[in-house]
Amino acid sequence: MFSQYLTTLIKVLLLVGLLCFLAVDKMLAQSTTPTVIRGTLKDAQTQELLIGVSVYFPDTQIGTVTDVEGKYLLKANQVFTQVRFSYVGYKTITRSINPGQTQELNLTLENDSQQLTEVLIKGKRRYRNKNNPAVDLIREVIAHKAANQLQQYNFAEYEQYEKLRFSLTNTPEKLKKNFLLRKFPYLTADLDTTTLKGKALLPFYLQEVFSHHYYRQNPAKSKKIITAEKKVDFGEYIDSKGMQAYFNHLYQDIDIYKNNIPVVTNQFLSPIADAAPTFYRFYVTDTVATQSGKLIQLTFEPRNQTDFLFAGNLYITQDGNYAVQKAQLSLSKSVNINWVRDLHINLDFAPDAAGKYHLSKSEMRADLGLTPNGNFGMYGSRLVVYKNYVFDQPQPFNLYDGLPVVNSTELISQPDDNFLLANRPDTLTTSEAATYTNIETLKNSSSFKRTADWATLLIAGYKKAGPKLELGPVATFYSFNPVEGFRLRFGGRTTPNFSKKINFDAYAAYGFKDEKWKYYLGATYSLTDKTIYEFPVRSVRVSYQQDTKIPGQELQLIQESNVFLSFKRGINDKYLYNKTFNLEYLHEFENHFSYRLGLKRWQQAPAGSLAFERITTSENQTDLLSHLTTAEVSAELRWAPNEKFFQGKIYRTSFIGRYPVFTLRGIAGVKGLFDGEYNYQSVTLNIFKRFSLSQLGYTDVVTEAGYLFGQVPYPLLTIHRANQTYSYQFQSYNLMNFLEFASDQYASLMLDHCFNGFIFNKIPVIKKTKFREYATLKVLYGGLRTENNPAQNNQLLQFPADARGMTTTYSLENKPYVEGSVGIGNIFKFFRVDLVKRFSYLDHPDTSELGVRGQFKFDF
Missing domain, CATH: 1.20.5 (Single alpha-helices involved in coiled-coils or other helix-helix interfaces)
Incomplete structure (x- = not known):
């Protein structure tokens, strides 16, 4: 048993x-069968790829991060049943997995609702910088800035992908029912209704640029080589290059390590600028654990909510480098900035093999409101992805020669879908993908061409009269002045459809008081395979003009016979009848250096109360000259480094950058050439520069100096730029009378400072207006040598006099002409009014000591 x-x-x-x-x-068999998890991670709201997301098995050190394409691959030979996804600013999620299998998890991460864009922290104790650990930390970040920038390396290079998108915004119903868009239903077929809550986005501009960047420390030089580019093209009605330049000007590169960050034409102080502790409050709000180590979350806010400052969060490494691993920047709604309803900037930095953090992704999103109710507007976003960093590998020195931005010799323009799908770090949304084909279809439709034609008339003043001719500018069709009385003018020009090589323009005008015809004929021939409106220009121009002119009136970006300038203050009856023949050669270079060579025959005859009077005897008897004739050869050199501009129908509008603009002119009058009566030479140098003063605004500075060699009558002297209209003109003297001052040598300084609301923003109630303060100072020194002063030389034409016999034109003697102004800008977001005061030469007849001037000035 x-x-x-x-x-x-x-x-x-x-x-x-x-x-x-x-x-x-x-179990052993299971443990030796590897577990493989792969996939792609995106933002749940924007569908943008997420770079640097930590993917790991909970409670272990086994993990990885997503690459520049948002992809990850995680392997393990142990038994795990869960995987976790963690990213700063997003909700951490955990997913169950089957051990010992290869699985694909493509997920979207939600923004952490606990992350605040505007923080208000109250406490019993007053905020202080002293003994504040947050301030101590930010000062360490500031002290380590140089060690965390590309400039620390002798050489650096990386690849970059950039996507710039602009869309119209409104409610879906209003976009689809818009009377203009109803004609083009395909545009509203794929509206984006996920990006902005309650709004639909209709993309109208999309640009993608692939480039390779190089940096050299000594001597400092950077180079951007564009390898491929695709963007929408609106055809002849809109300057696509200018639109690209303007949008790039609005959405510039964001470098948080610089003291100032450009945001839609304004300069905002970086939260890690040298002076940041003075203008920001900082708080340590959290410690965040990531796969690469712990980060300190630093929340910051402006001390004054209306200043040009950010609010948001910084995530700082604790490895002793004090590097920024992630930055979230936004604007307070109280900031004195126009049109912007909402703006967010997100920066991601990824570590390299040595543990140094470099920018891997930059995204800027701005919601711009264009109507008072806030429904209709524009939404712009710029995504930049950086990858494949290489350090301290020298390139040939000649790589950095030439322009800082160039196209590759093998540039792929408008690449096909196969190239884009293979090289984009992310995919386009449905609405984005339709943008290229939609705009291409739109620009070829007859309905769009008619609409754009009328829009061009309203904006630029030109109206098509057939495919080869434009009539305009309409603002000059009617005007009036004391000499001509009621004046009618009619003109036009040919379009590139007539010829890309040659352009004709002409006008005819008639004054009903002087009963004289005036006219202009001009022709310009392009010496390149492009039109004369496409940069860089190389052209020859010939013209003949017979018309009136006010001595000393020099206008910028506006026609002299514009009807709005017909209204003038004071006495304005000294005119010239000019007959001018011009031959001109213009050569522009890609580096924005240009030169202009000219030949001019100029005949001037007095008009109105002006007379060319000369003393002929010792008894001071005089005779009158009917006209003066001169022949001039001229040369002008202009250099505007890194200039960006928008090409209009008549003028280029430059976007003011951080580089100066130099213009040097030389003129030589040749006696005997084309009946020229005088020998003389003159040289003029003009320098323009904008200085950014961060929170104190910016200052536009113009310095100019000139010298004339030889003996000439007063119409050939420098007649200083005066302004008797009611518009404010920066490079003219707004309380100086026409033909009031003449010089053969002079130097001038003009300062125009905008405080950007720095003062008004501190005043209750007034700060709600978002007005901006302006202050201007203009100083002009000059003089006349004895040989050119009619008071000391009877051989010269006498300065003009009024009906009482008092001289109305003067030299500047031994004291300068000075005027200044204070102004309020941003009135209705586009108007500026200045109170101008004249400080010297107040004893001159018909002078105004005070005046009010206005100017249309569109600013963000």
């Missing part, structure tokens, strides 16, 4: 042992 029980027990133990062995064998 016992032996039978023993045998049975042994069989049971053997069976249990066999089962245990099989279980262990199965």
Whole structure:
């Protein structure tokens, strides 16, 4: 019996042992079969790829991060049933997995609702910088800035992908029912209704640029080589290059390590600028654990909510480098900035093999409101992805020669879908993908061409009269002045459809008071395979003009016979009848250096109360000259480094950058050439520069100096730029009378400072207006040598006099002409009014000591 029980027990133990062995064998088999998890991670709201997301098995050190394409691959030979996804600013999620299998998890991460864009922290104690750990930390970040920038390396290079998108915004119903868009239903077929809550986005501009960047420390030089580019093209009605330049001007590169960050034409102080502790409040709000280590979350806010400052969060490494691993920047709604309803900037930095953090992704999103109710507007976003950093590998020195931005010799323009799908770091949304084809279809439709034609008339003043001719500018069709009385003018020009190589323009005008015809004929021939409106221009121009002119009136970006300038203050009856022949050669270079060579025959005859009077005898008897004739050869050199501009129908509008603009002119009058009566030479240098003063605004500075060699009558002297209209003109003297001052040598300084609301923003109630303060100072020194001063040389034409016989034109003697102004800008977001005061030469007849001037000035 016992032996039978023993045998049975042994069989049971053997069976249990066999089962245990099989279980262990199965577990061992499982542990040696690797678990593989792969996939792609995106933002749940924007569908943008997420770079640098930590993917790991909970409670272990086994993990990885997503690459520049948002992809990850995680492997393990152990048994795990869960995987976790963690990213700063997003909700951490955990997913169950099957061990020992290869699985694909493509997920979207939600923004952490606990992340605040505007923080208000109250406490019993007053905020102080002293003994504040947050301030101590930010000062460490500031102290380590140089060690965390590309400039620390002798050489650096990386690849960059940039996507710039602009869309019209409104409610879906209003976009689809818009009377203009109803004609083009395909535009509203794929509206984006996910990006902005309650709004639909209709993309109208999309640009993608692939480039390779190089940096050299000594001597400092950077180079951007564009390898491929695709963007929408609106055809002849809109300057696509100018639109690209303007949008790039609005959405510039964001470098948080610089003291100032450009945001839609304004300069905002960086939260890690040298002076940041003076203008920001900082708080340590959290410690965040990531796969690469712990980060300190630093929340910051402006001390004054209306200043040009950010609010948001910084995530700082604790490895001793004090590097920024992530930055979230936004604007307070109280900031004195126009049109912007909402703006967010997100920066991601990824570590390299040495543990140094470099920018891997930059995104800027701005919601711009264009109507008072806030429904209709524009939404712009710029995504930049950086990858494949290489450091301290020198390139040939000649790589950095030439322009800082160039196209590759093998540039792929308008690449096809195969190239884009293979090289984009992310995919386009449905509405984005339709943008290229939609705009291409739109620009070829006759309905769009008619609409754009009328829009061009309203904006630029030109109206098509057939495919080859434009009529305009309409603002000059009617005007009036004391000499001509009621004046009618009619003109036009040919379009590139007539010829890309040659352009004709002409007008005819008639004054009903002087009963004289005036006219202009001009022709310009392009010496390149492009039109004369496409940069860089190389052209020859010939013209003949017979018309009136006010001595000393020099206008910028506006026609002299514009009807709005017909209204003038004071006495304005000294005119010239000019007959001018011009031959001109213009050569522009890609680096924005240009030169202009000219030949001019100029005949001036007095008009109105002006007379060319000369003393002929010792008894001071005079005779009158009917006209003066001169022949001039001229040269002008202009250099505007890195200039960006928008090409209009008549003028280029430059976007003011951080580089100066130099213009040097030389003129030589040649006696005997084309009946020229005088020998003389003159040289003029003009320099323009904008200085950004961060929170104190910016200052536009113009310095100019000129010198004339030789003896000439006063119409050939420098007649200083005066302004008797009611418009404010920066490079003219707004309380100086026409033909009031003449010089053969002079130097001038003009300062125009905008405080950007720095003062008004501190005043209750007024700060709600978002007005901006302006202050201007203009100083002009000059003089006349004895040989050119009619008071000391009877051989010269006498300065003009009024009906009482009092001289109305003067030299500047031994004191300068000075005027200044204070102004309020941003009235209705586009108007500026200045109170101008004249400080010197107040004893001159018909002078105004005070005046009010206005100017249309569109600013963000």
